[in-house]
Amino acid sequence: MPKTVRDLLPNGHSYDETDEMPKKIKITELDLVMSTLTIVGHFIDLGLDINVAVRYYLAKMMTEFAWTLAFILLPAFVNTAVSIRMYSLDKQQDSLSNEFTKRKWLRIFILVLQMAPILRSIDALIYAFKSRQAERNKDPATQHTYYRLMLKEDSDAALLRIFECFLEAAPQQVLQTSLLLRGNDELVVHQMLSICSSIGGMGWCLAAYQRAIRFAQQDKANMTWCGSVLQTIWHFLVSLSRIMAISAMAYLYPHWIILACCLHIFITATLLQIFDRSPFCSHNRVGDIAFSFALGGVYLFTYILPIEGRTRYRYSIYYSICFVQNIACSIAWYLFADEPTKLSVYFIPVLVLCLVPYALGLGFMLVYYGFFHPKVKINDFVFTVNNPLTAVS
Incomplete structure (x- = not known):
């Protein structure tokens, strides 16, 4: 039995034929619509973030402009680096889906524009259309x-979307929410649009990730839609609570929260290097460390496994520590917010959002593991050498 989703995909590294592709495969109109919406949603989210950055620049708010721009460019750079590493692995193994050499300059141009997830998503959509065309032509082999090529590209795109979700959408929500709490009537509409697009982008990213996992496991009846929905809700609620807790602290203590987040990232990256080093960038020591720090940034909001292993103890430690942090943030918000803030309409909602979604998210996680967890040992968000993305448990 394959250990990862990529064992099922035509990634050029290897095929594990112990689990064959289902004899009857079908790409529906809904699948094509979701893929298209993923691409369109990326441009909408990016456009609204750029819009708020431009508004800060025009208002001579250069610090806010710089932070907003940084949270647009830095995650895009990480995604581009990860995508290039994927292409490198595909080329080394002479992958059937190594499309990078085709229309090479167009693809380089797209990567330079920092749109790596879009590149993968477009390839997945193209393969989906070709698979449907072959079905109409009654050519099952083609x-x-x-279909295999689509799975591979969709899996790669799903990984890139996860990084985009927690290194771009989530930090943008923290930044714009903390700035919104400070109050600027002229920019509130643009800030709200950016926040809403980031929240929507994060939710859609998690849903698209679950879709990619379901595609790659169509031969496994134990991965149900209910399980996928529960996992999406679980991760979304926990991430939303983390975002609100960090945003509250960014409003109260902007410099201290930057230090705290940097310390969090440094500690988690160090622990990854010591105990759970991913083999994805093991060919290069600098790349290996950089990849660990990228995961450390993701760990500000949610937990993903860097290597295959048991999740129980890791989850217990991570979620317990983060819950304590959220409680501490809630207490600080309640005790140290100034009087105008305590009298504002958002004081109680922020307090509630720091704790309630987190508790609900853990509740959905327990329900999932109690009733919908696959009996087959497939671990949540596992990272492997060929592609740091595998099936959700």
């Missing part, structure tokens, strides 16, 4: 080939 249909299966393009």
Whole structure:
């Protein structure tokens, strides 16, 4: 039995034929619509973030402009670096889906524009259309080939979307929420649009990730839609609570929260290097460390496994520590917010959002593991050498 989703995909590294592709495969109109909406949603989210950055620049708010721009460019750079590493692995293994060499200059141009997830998503959509065309032509061999290629590209795109979700959308929500709490009537509409687009982007990213996992596991009846929905809600609620807790502290103590987040990232990256080093960038020591720090940034909001292993103890430690942090943030918000803030309409909602979604998210996690967890040992958000993305448990 394959250990990861990528064992099922035509990534050029290897095929594990112990689990064959299902004999009957079908790409529906809903699948094509979701893929298209993922691409469109990326541009909408990016456009609204750029819009608020421009508004800060025009208002001569250069510090806010710099932070907003940094949270746009830095995650895009990380995604581009990860995507190039994927292409490198595909090329080394002479992957059937190594499309980078085709229309090479166009693809380089897209990567330079920092749109790595879009590149992968477009390839996945193209393969989906070709698979459907082969189905209409009654050519099952070609249909299966393009279906496998679509799975591989969708899996790669899903990984990139996870990084985009927690290194771009989530930090943007923290930044814009903390700035919104400070109050600027002229920019409130643009800030709200950016926040809403980031929240929507994060939710859609998690849903698209679950879709990619379900695609790659169509031969496994134990991965149900209910399980996928529960996992999406679980991670979304926990991430939302973390975002609000950090935003509250960014409003009260902007410099201290930057230090605290940097310390959090440094500690988690160090622990990854010591105990759970991912083999994804093991060929290069600098890249290996950089990848650990990128994961450390993700760990500000949620937990993903860097290597295959048991999740119980890791989850217990991570979620317990983060829950204590959220409680501390709630107490600080309640005790140390100034009087105008305590009298504002958002004081109680922020307090509630720091704790309630987190508790609800853990509740959904317990329900999932109690009733919908696959009996097959497939671990949540596992990272492997070929592609740091595998099936959700």
